[in-house]
Amino acid sequence: MRMKWQAVVALAAAAVVVTGCTVTVGGSASPVPGQGPVTKVVDACSLLTPEQVDALGYQGAGRSVPSDKSRNQAAMCLWNSKDDAEMSSVLNVGMAVDISIDEYLAGAVPKSSPERIGGFSWTQYASILAGDCSLYTVLGEKSFAYVSVSGTDLAKSCALAKPAIPQVASHLPGGQDAPSITPSTSAKPEPGGPLLSVDPCTLMKPEQLAQLKNISPSGEKTVSTVVPNSSYCLWDDTDGDDGQKAFEVWVGPSTPVAEWPGTQDVQPTETVDVGGKKWGVFPNMGGLRATCGATLPITDTSSVQVVSGFIGDDTKTCDVVKQGLPLVTANLPG
Numbered sequence: 001m002r003m004k005w006q007a008v009v010a011l012a013a014a015a016v017v018v019t020g021c022t023v024t025v026g027g028s029a030s031p032v033p034g035q036g037p038v039t040k041v042v043d044a045c046s047l048l049t050p051e052q053v054d055a056l057g058y059q060g061a062g063r064s065v066p067s068d069k070s071r072n073q074a075a076m077c078l079w080n081s082k083d084d085a086e087m088s089s090v091l092n093v094g095m096a097v098d099i100s101i102d103e104y105l106a107g108a109v110p111k112s113s114p115e116r117i118g119g120f121s122w123t124q125y126a127s128i129l130a131g132d133c134s135l136y137t138v139l140g141e142k143s144f145a146y147v148s149v150s151g152t153d154l155a156k157s158c159a160l161a162k163p164a165i166p167q168v169a170s171h172l173p174g175g176q177d178a179p180s181i182t183p184s185t186s187a188k189p190e191p192g193g194p195l196l197s198v199d200p201c202t203l204m205k206p207e208q209l210a211q212l213k214n215i216s217p218s219g220e221k222t223v224s225t226v227v228p229n230s231s232y233c234l235w236d237d238t239d240g241d242d243g244q245k246a247f248e249v250w251v252g253p254s255t256p257v258a259e260w261p262g263t264q265d266v267q268p269t270e271t272v273d274v275g276g277k278k279w280g281v282f283p284n285m286g287g288l289r290a291t292c293g294a295t296l297p298i299t300d301t302s303s304v305q306v307v308s309g310f311i312g313d314d315t316k317t318c319d320v321v322k323q324g325l326p327l328v329t330a331n332l333p334g
Helices: 050-056 101-105 154-169 319-330
Strands: 058-065 075-081 090-096 115-117 120-125 132-140 143-150 215-223 231-237 247-252 270-274 277-283 291-299 302-309
Touching (some): 050 058, 090 154, 115 154, 120 154, 132 154, 143 154, 270 319, 277 319, 291 319
Antiparallel strands (some): 058 075, 115 120, 120 132, 132 143, 215 231, 231 247, 277 291
16 A cells, blocks of 8 residues: 655645637727627736746746636636745636626625725635635626635735736736836755755664564655655555555755645644654644654754554554654664
C-alpha cells in the first residue's frame, strides 16, 4: 500500500479544468446581411498585461476560455501562481457582455458590502469552492466583470484578489488608471544550514527500520517537484493491501516548519519531546484521513518531517510516525 504522500494539497481550483483558444476582442457587434446578430467576442486575457500578471505573482500568458451563453459562462482567463508563491493559487478574470449578473450568479449570497475600487463597485459573492474569493462589478444590464482567486485558504485568496482588482479595472470601459504595483518576489528563503547536504535516506538506519512494524528496510530517495529544494526518502510498507502506509522522511533546507503542505495555519494536535527537540504531530495531515505527519524545526528557515499512516483503524494512524521520531532525531545533523 505504497500511497506516496501527496498531501501536497491538490489545489481546489485545479478542479477548474478548462481549455480554450485565445480569442480576439471584437468591436461593437453589428449584424451581417442575411444572418442574425453578431455575438461580441471578449478576450478576458486582455484585462491584464503581462507585466501586471507578473507583478501580481502569476505566470504565463493565461488560459483563455471563450464565453458560452448556452452554458451561462462568461469569457474568462486563468493564470497559475508562480512556483515560489507562498500559496499555490489560480487567478481567474472574467467578463460578460450578454449575460446579466443575476443570471450568472443564480442566487449566490453576497459575502461583503460593495467596495469602490478602480472606479467601480465590487462585491464578494459566495462560491462553491471553500478557498475561492470572487468579487464582481456590474457594467451594464447584460454586462459584468469579476476577479477571483482560488487557493487553499479563503482569507489569503481575498488578500491576493484585492490587489488584482484595480489592475483589471484599468482595462474596463470607464475604469481608472491602475496604481503602480511592486513586482512579486520569492517568498522562499534560499536553501542553506545544516540540512543543505543531508540525504533523507541517511536519517533512518537499517537496524532502526527493523523496529518499525511492516516497513521495508530499503528506502528510495526522490527530489520533490512540489516543495522547493526539498527531498524525501520513502520506505515502502510490507503488509500488501493491509492497513500500514509507507514511511517517509522529508528534508526541507528552505522550508520553515509551518510551511509544509497540510500544516499551514494548522496547529499540531500533540507535541512529542525527543531529547529536548519538540515534534508537532498532525493526524489527518492536509485533511487526508489515515495520513499522519510530524514536523520539527531545524532553523528558522529549515525543517524535517516524517509522514506515514494507517488505513482501517484511526487509532493506529500515527503509531509508526511516533515510533520513528526518536530514531530520526538520533540521526539529525548537530
